[in-house]
Amino acid sequence: MIRQDSLHPLLLLDVVHILRSAGCVYAEDEAQLLTAAFGGAELEDMVSRRASGIPLEQLLGWAEFCGIRVTVGPGVFVPRRRTELLVEQAASLSIETVVDICCGSGAVGAALISGLPGIELHCTDVDPVALEFARINVESLGGQVHQGDLYAALPLNLRGNVDVVVANAPYVPTDEIGSMPSEARDHEPMVALDGGVDGLEVQRRVAADAPRWLVSGGHLLIETSAVQAPETESLVREAGFDTRVVRSDELDATVVLGTIPTRRH
Structure with a gap:
């Protein structure tokens, strides 16, 4: 005191x-x-x-992200500036319908719909605390929020009709959680940080199921680390995507972008 x-x-x-x-x-x-x-x-x-050690954003009640204020609070993952690369890459694509998987506070979805008004936005997460904030950030802009495990939370009528899936899924290997800054380790939900033994467990599931939900020529974008990028790209490619890695040294950010090959009739 x-x-x-x-x-x-x-x-x-x-x-x-x-x-x-x-x-x-x-x-x-x-x-x-x-x-x-x-x-x-x-x-x-x-x-x-x-x-x-409590994150500043949780105290203020908001975080600045992509030029907007995203409402956050205790026990919620604070959006990082590096994730702006994920938004920039998604916003450059042709979008009518977008799904934000592992949405947390809904920062990515809120930034996308703010910059691209009129798109259909669906956000999913398993964490009920995070979704309280996602509803504040997304529903006022016309987006929809669903609680559940990845795609299982989505309305079935979206299957095969989504243009873009964006995912800032947890990608820290379990054994590395202890070396994270205490702000994250002690004050953010473990479900938003822990990516399993190799850090890729959730990414692997996101990539494997994405083709069922995407239109022909649709896109999957996953934030990852520079070190993990080759493995993330490999698992996205194995799911049936053409892939490329986008890197921003300024943001210290890496995104793997996968595209479903256009189906021939």
């Missing part, structure tokens, strides 16, 4: 010092956001929580 005389409330410089001492790399920027959002005892409490 921060001890602060009530007659001398926390000032911006105080917050910067506390956050910097706690190891926050962007202490100045974070201090600006916290002091703008909170005051008095509430500010003191929020600074203490941030210094203890």
Whole structure:
């Protein structure tokens, strides 16, 4: 707990010092956001929580992503800037219907429908807490949210009629979870992080079932790591896709893009 005389409330410089001492790399920027959002005892409490390792976005109640504010909260995966590459690549394709698998807070879907109004958007996840936020972020924009395991959550009439599937599925190998920053490890749901023994277990399932839902010439986009990209590309190719890997050094982001070969009649 921060001890602060009530007659001398926390000032911006105080917050910067506390956050910097706690190891926050962007202490100045974070201090600006916290002091703008909170005051008095509430500010003191929020600074203490941030210094203890709780993600800033969960405290503020929002994360900036692709130029929009995505509502988030305690126990929810915070969208990363690197995932903007997934959105950029999907938005460059011809889309009428898109499915956001493992949607979490719905950030990817919300960014897509914000930039491409009029598309039909469906988001799925197994985590009921995450879906509470996905509904806030997506349904107000005209998208639909479904709870369930990957494609099993989708309406059956979508089968064979989806243009694009996007997936930021968990891809951290189980044994590497312990080496993640405490912000993620201790404050985000394990179901959004743990990709199984090789990190590819969920990606493998996403790729294997995607062809049943995509139109001829449809696309599957999966975020992955630079190290795992060859294996992710291989499993997408094995599912019947033509593949390529897209890399952004600026975002430190990697996406595998698969395309269903056009069916010949």
